[in-house]
Amino acid sequence: MSSTPPQGSEIKVDTLNGHQHILVPHGKGGAMRYFIGLFLLFWMGGWFMGFTSAFSQISSGDGGAFLVFWLGGWSVGGLFAGYMIYRVFEKSIPEQLLLNRPSLSLDTGVPPLKIDFGMRSQKKYWKSMFPKRKRIEFLPSELKTMKLRETDSGNRLTIDKGAERVEIAIGATEIEREWLFSFLQRNYS
Known part of the structure; x- marks a missing residue:
């Protein structure tokens, strides 16, 4: 698998302070x-x-x-x-991954406000209204829990941090998450 994102992807891979740096946009949020x-x-x-x-x-x-x-x-x-x-x-801030081996740093960024009248969960709605930007450092032992999980609504890329399951590349497509999972596995195995 290539270190270049899939064709047509908006994911950017560059370097920051000598480490590989991945930017995953959250999407547009819709015209509504x-x-x-x-x-x-x-x-x-x-x-x-x-x-x-x-x-x-x-x-x-x-x-x-x-x-x-x-x-x-x-x-x-x-x-x-x-x-x-x-x-x-508010301008969206993309999700960022910094491959500062042996650790992996995640900045969740800030997704755009998405207006979804079909949202079934009030809790999810309020979380989207008041997003919390998190910066998380994954240790090598935690990176062993990285999985690409298949769900009814598509795949999810997750890493367990203590008792919390952190989802990565929320704004990415399924194909982009599959690419990112392979890319991270190659760099951390």
Whole structure:
């Protein structure tokens, strides 16, 4: 198997500080997120008008307890909408693997926000809304647990880190994961 990714792949292999460095893009995230982003930008205009109107009533002494309560909820909604706008237009950071033998370093990067109305798991949805960028160092003993697992939805490339099963190349295609698995096996066996 070649050290060159499959034809048509967006995976990049280069060197960083004298070590092989692999960049695995997360994908585009879909066009639907931009429509939602535009909707939220227009919605924020209405939010701002509602906020300034309620705030001016409260500060002039005309607002009651309900308006204070409403403004608190409205503020939380505005913060969440602002964060959603940030996530929609945030640039994706690719997953990175650094083959610094005998270890392997993984930087999970930041995937783009994917709007999927068919998402069945609320937990997966919230994880995609608030992604955590992780940097993981796999030791030689942990690299022995590297497997290409076949599932109903396709293959998964995983390495066990203690009690956690870390999935690698999430944004890659099945063929790219198969290539990456062979490439890593050659370099770490």
